[in-house]
Amino acid sequence: MDGAVVKARREMFRRVLVANRGEIALRVIRACREMGIESVAVYSEADARSPHVAAADQAILIGPPPAAQSYLDIARLVEVARGAQCDAVHPGYGFLAENPAFAHACADAGLTFVGPSAAVIALLGSKTAARDAARAAGLPIVPGEKPPRQTNAAIKECALRIGLPVLLKAAAGGGGKGMRLVADQSDLDEAIDAARREATAAFGDGTLYIERALKEPRHVEIQVFGDSHGHAVHLFERDCSVQRRHQKVIEESPSPALSPSLRDRMGGAARSLVQSVGYRNAGTVEFLLEGTGDNATFYFLEMNTRLQVEHPVTEAVTGVDLVRAQLLEASGMPLPWTETELSLRGHAIECRVYAEDPAQDFIPQAGRLLCYREPRLPGIRIDSGVVEGGEVSVYYDPLLAKLIATGETRQVAIDRAIAALRQYPVLGIRTNVSFLVSVLSDHRFRDGRVHTQFLDREAAAIIATEEQLPVPDEAFAVAAAATGRQSHTGDAPTATVHRAPDPWVTLEGWRQ
Amino acid sequence: MTPGRFIVEHRQETRTVEVSSRGEVVVEGREAPLSVTAIDDHAYQVDADSRRTRVFAAAAGETREVFVDGRVFRFDVVGANDRRRAAAGGHGDQPMAPMPGTVVKLLVAVGEHVERGQILLKLEAMKMELPIRASHAGTIAAVHCREGELVQAGARLLDIEGP
Numbered sequence: 001m002d003g004a005v006v007k008a009r010r011e012m013f014r015r016v017l018v019a020n021r022g023e024i025a026l027r028v029i030r031a032c033r034e035m036g037i038e039s040v041a042v043y044s045e046a047d048a049r050s051p052h053v054a055a056a057d058q059a060i061l062i063g064p065p066p067a068a069q070s071y072l073d074i075a076r077l078v079e080v081a082r083g084a085q086c087d088a089v090h091p092g093y094g095f096l097a098e099n100p101a102f103a104h105a106c107a108d109a110g111l112t113f114v115g116p117s118a119a120v121i122a123l124l125g126s127k128t129a130a131r132d133a134a135r136a137a138g139l140p141i142v143p144g145e146k147p148p149r150q151t152n153a154a155i156k157e158c159a160l161r162i163g164l165p166v167l168l169k170a171a172a173g174g175g176g177k178g179m180r181l182v183a184d185q186s187d188l189d190e191a192i193d194a195a196r197r198e199a200t201a202a203f204g205d206g207t208l209y210i211e212r213a214l215k216e217p218r219h220v221e222i223q224v225f226g227d228s229h230g231h232a233v234h235l236f237e238r239d240c241s242v243q244r245r246h247q248k249v250i251e252e253s254p255s256p257a258l259s260p261s262l263r264d265r266m267g268g269a270a271r272s273l274v275q276s277v278g279y280r281n282a283g284t285v286e287f288l289l290e291g292t293g294d295n296a297t298f299y300f301l302e303m304n305t306r307l308q309v310e311h312p313v314t315e316a317v318t319g320v321d322l323v324r325a326q327l328l329e330a331s332g333m334p335l336p337w338t339e340t341e342l343s344l345r346g347h348a349i350e351c352r353v354y355a356e357d358p359a360q361d362f363i364p365q366a367g368r369l370l371c372y373r374e375p376r377l378p379g380i381r382i383d384s385g386v387v388e389g390g391e392v393s394v395y396y397d398p399l400l401a402k403l404i405a406t407g408e409t410r411q412v413a414i415d416r417a418i419a420a421l422r423q424y425p426v427l428g429i430r431t432n433v434s435f436l437v438s439v440l441s442d443h444r445f446r447d448g449r450v451h452t453q454f455l456d457r458e459a460a461a462i463i464a465t466e467e468q469l470p471v472p473d474e475a476f477a478v479a480a481a482a483t484g485r486q487s488h489t490g491d492a493p494t495a496t497v498h499r500a501p502d503p504w505v506t507l508e509g510w511r512q
Numbered sequence: 513m514t515p516g517r518f519i520v521e522h523r524q525e526t527r528t529v530e531v532s533s534r535g536e537v538v539v540e541g542r543e544a545p546l547s548v549t550a551i552d553d554h555a556y557q558v559d560a561d562s563r564r565t566r567v568f569a570a571a572a573g574e575t576r577e578v579f580v581d582g583r584v585f586r587f588d589v590v591g592a593n594d595r596r597r598a599a600a601g602g603h604g605d606q607p608m609a610p611m612p613g614t615v616v617k618l619l620v621a622v623g624e625h626v627e628r629g630q631i632l633l634k635l636e637a638m639k640m641e642l643p644i645r646a647s648h649a650g651t652i653a654a655v656h657c658r659e660g661e662l663v664q665a666g667a668r669l670l671d672i673e674g675p
Contacts, residue, residue: 177639194641197616202639363610363642366665370570371554371579394611394637394665422582425568427554434583471585473546474558474565475578476520477537479587480529481548481556482569483576484514 012331013037013088013112017081018056019102020092021071022385023401024307025052028090031323040084042077044070046393051385060084065395071095074102078109088112088330090323094397097306098125098173114330115281116226116305123277124303127171127209134300137276139269142288142299144211146171150196156188158210165213168192170199170206177202179246181213181453216451217288219243220255220298222270223314224283225325229334232274234267235320236344238284238313242439244362244455249432250439251310252349253317256410256448257292266298271339273303282326284308288452309352309402312381316348316406347413348406351421351436353384355398358435358463364398367391370428375420379406379413392429400431410448414440438462513548517592522585528592607644607670609663613637618659620670624652632670635663650674 015038018028025041029052032039041056046065053059060080063070070076072095081089089106091114096102103118115121124130131141144167147158159166159182168191170178178199180191192208200206223235239255240248258266270285286301311322325336355365372388384401386392392400403424405417421437439445439462444454515533519526527540536545547559556567568579576587613635620632631643632652653673657663 197636198639198641201636357610360610361643361645364638364640366611370572370577371568373555373568396638398638418582423566424582425554425579425584427568427570427577427579427584428572430584437582466583469583471522471525472565472580473539473542474560474567475580475585476522476527476529476539476587477546477548477558478556478567478569478580479520479576479578479585479589480516480518481513481531481535481537481550482571482578483518483589484516484531485550 013086013327015040015057015084015086015088016114016327017042017077017084017086017089017111018052018092019071019077019081019089020095020097021047021050021052021396022399023383024092024094024309024385026055026385027383028092028323029055031321031327035324035327037327040081040086042071042080044395046391046395049390051387051390058084065393067095067395071396074099074105077102078105078111081106081111082109086111088114088327090114090326091306093306093309098304100125112330114326116279116283120277120279121305124279124283124305125173127169127302130303131300133277134273134303137269137273139273139300140298142211142214142301144209146207146209150207152189152192155192155208155210159188160185162210162212167211167213168195169209169211170195170203171209172199172203172205172207178208181456183213214288214290214299216453217290218255218257218292218450219248219286219301219452220258220266220289221284221286221304221308222267223308223311223322224270224274224279224285225322225329225335226274226279226281226283227329227335228280228332231335231338232271232279233335233337233339233342234271234274235314235318235322235342237263237266238308238310240310241450241452242445242455243452244459246452248310248352249455250349250351250436250445251313252347252410252413253313254344254347255289257289257296259294259296261294262296262298269298269300273300279305281329282307282311282322309399310350312383312402312404313348313350316381316404317344317346318342319345346406346408347410348404349410349413349417349440350402350404351417351440352399352432353401353403353424353426353436354432355392355400355429356432357430358432358459359430359467362432362459364394365392365429365431366394367429369426371425372427373425374401375423377416377420377423379416380404380420381406400426400429411446414446434466435459435463438466513550519590519592521588606668606672607632607646609635609644609665609667609669610642611635611637611665613642613663615657615659615661615663615669616641618655618657620652620655622652622655626650626652626672633657644669646672648672 017040029039039056041059042062091097100118100122103113106113147154165183168180178195180195182191196206218241226232238253240251242250284304287298356362374382381404405413407413530538535548538545549557558565616636617634626646628649630646635642650672654671
């Protein structure tokens with residue numbers, strides 16, 4: 001690297017390409033705006049009217065709706081970034097965020113990739129290499145292996161050697177795609193086929209990794225940050241045990257299962273991995289936790305080399321801005337905080353609002369958001385990528401929004417999240433809002449006694465209980481009143497309809 | 513508010529609801545009327561006894577969706593004098609594709625008996641496998657798709673006849 005490049009990297013970026021869509025694109029665009037950096041959004045034909053397109057300083061069409069021809073098109077994104085004279089690229093999460101080829105292509109084109117180096121992404125992106133790196137850094141590992149021969153017979157033999165129950169995982173990626181828990185030998189064949197099929201569809205690589213499944217483990221991850229000056233810090237934990245088929249649904253910090261000494265040990269372990277691989281920028285070290293309190297055992301699961309969906313939880317309890325820190329670090333500056341300056345205060349819970357139908361196996365939903373109103377309440381932050389009247393397409397992740405509730409205690413945060421969800425109408429598309437309320441209200445969640453299999457076992461019962469609840473009279477009344485109001489199309493509401501100006505409604509953010 | 517009498521159906525529950533021009537709404541089975549005030553296109557304020565509730569509504573095709581207190585209810589509403597009855601049963605019970613996707617596995621054949629809740633086929637959409645289940649028990653009368661086929665949202669996949 002020559003002197004001119006080093007000098008340029010120490011100055012803050014002038015223009016950043018945001019290589020993503022939805023709520024995370026908006027999150028990055030807003031951070032750029034706050035820091036006086038111009039933002040360039042990209043969009044597919046399906047997203048021409050999406051909020052992130054309107055929010056950026058400029059927006060460039062990159063291709064047709066399928067992600068492979070738009071948000072995953074490395075050559076196109078690099079070309080657009082160069083054409084728009086960007087000096088950096090923020091990948092968000094998902095899509096190309098953990099793709100070493102993309103980080104590499106950016107670097108080759110003279111663009112700063114906001115994240116770790118391509119070599120580190122490649123190292124930690126490979127399950128086997130990541131485990132070796134973690135083991136070398138002194139982190140405990142769950143027993144597992146990648147069968148060299150990937151036939152069903154070889155995989156079965158490996159699973160039985162490790163001992164059931166096992167987890168089948170896509171060797172090439174994360175995010176729960178292609179993952180299967182198998183407890184019974186007779187289910188192995190079907191699970192192997194399904195996992196391989198999903199892994200191939202999601203990552204273009206059907207190679208499977210087999211791992212011993214822990215007994216009712218919790219998913220506890222540590223937010224970490226490193227910089228190019230050799231600094232490494234951890235920003236405490238997030239407990240993401242409320243998952244459905246390995247997709248996180250509710251995340252919180254601090255974890256109800258961690259004692260202060262365990263927190264120190266896990267944080268220290270995560271930090272030592274950051275140091276030993278020379279990790280730069282934001283990352284997350286995921287662990288599985290068996291047991292609670294000082295007697296709990298933790299195992300390295302994987303490291304995510306990007307900003308997480310649930311990063312606002314950490315922001316809420318530490319008071320830092322992780323996206324701002326990412327941009328500062330990527331521009332060559334040292335981390336804005338030291339380990340001793342970081343502290344954990346209060347409690348935060350994130351609920352992921354998905355376009356899905358809990359009553360039908362959580363099938364993703366698509367369509368128009370006929371009514372979409374975000375609640376405004378104390379201690380509530382909502383990061384969303386949709387607006388009333390907007391379309392939710394079938395092409396991308398069904399995440400509509402993240403609702404983050406903060407309070408001085410866990411109980412206050414839970415109560416706030418419930419209150420906010422009860423004032424969060426989404427109509428036109430089925431969502432998991434009421435399901436989230438039910439889970440937050442469940443005594444096992446309130447008592448902090450859930451583990452990663454909790455939802456897979458209990459979701460059906462939680463939904464069935466909810467469906468037994470009576471339909472309120474108010475619902476019947478408005479169903480009829482609204483019909484009467486709109487049955488004569490074209491008619492203005494009659495004079496007797498009282499229209500009250502309502503700041504709660506009129507001050508609502510995005511309206512199309 | 514346009515006054516009128518409506519038959520409001522939610523799954524197994526049907527109630528007659530009378531709306532007055534003043535926004536007074538009488539719901540069958542409830543003594544005291546509720547007072548409904550329209551706030552905007554979708555928002556309503558409902559006063560019942562001493563309780564005030566903010567309710568939201570939208571028309572999604574034939575269905576009236578109503579949001580109250582974190583829950584969404586889907587109603588079929590018809591005027592009490594309207595001869596057209598709310599669509600009940602019929603084709604609505606047949607398995608349909610909830611979204612565009614590829615049929616990755618067809619698990620039943622014509623003539624086969626299926627139980628309610630049984631997985632009939634698997635669709636792949638958004639890189640996920642979606643099981644399509646029987647909404648009622650019966651016999652497979654026809655199969656309208658094949659493995660590997662890309663089906664559109666709302667496409668009828670199979671016919672299930674009788675119990």
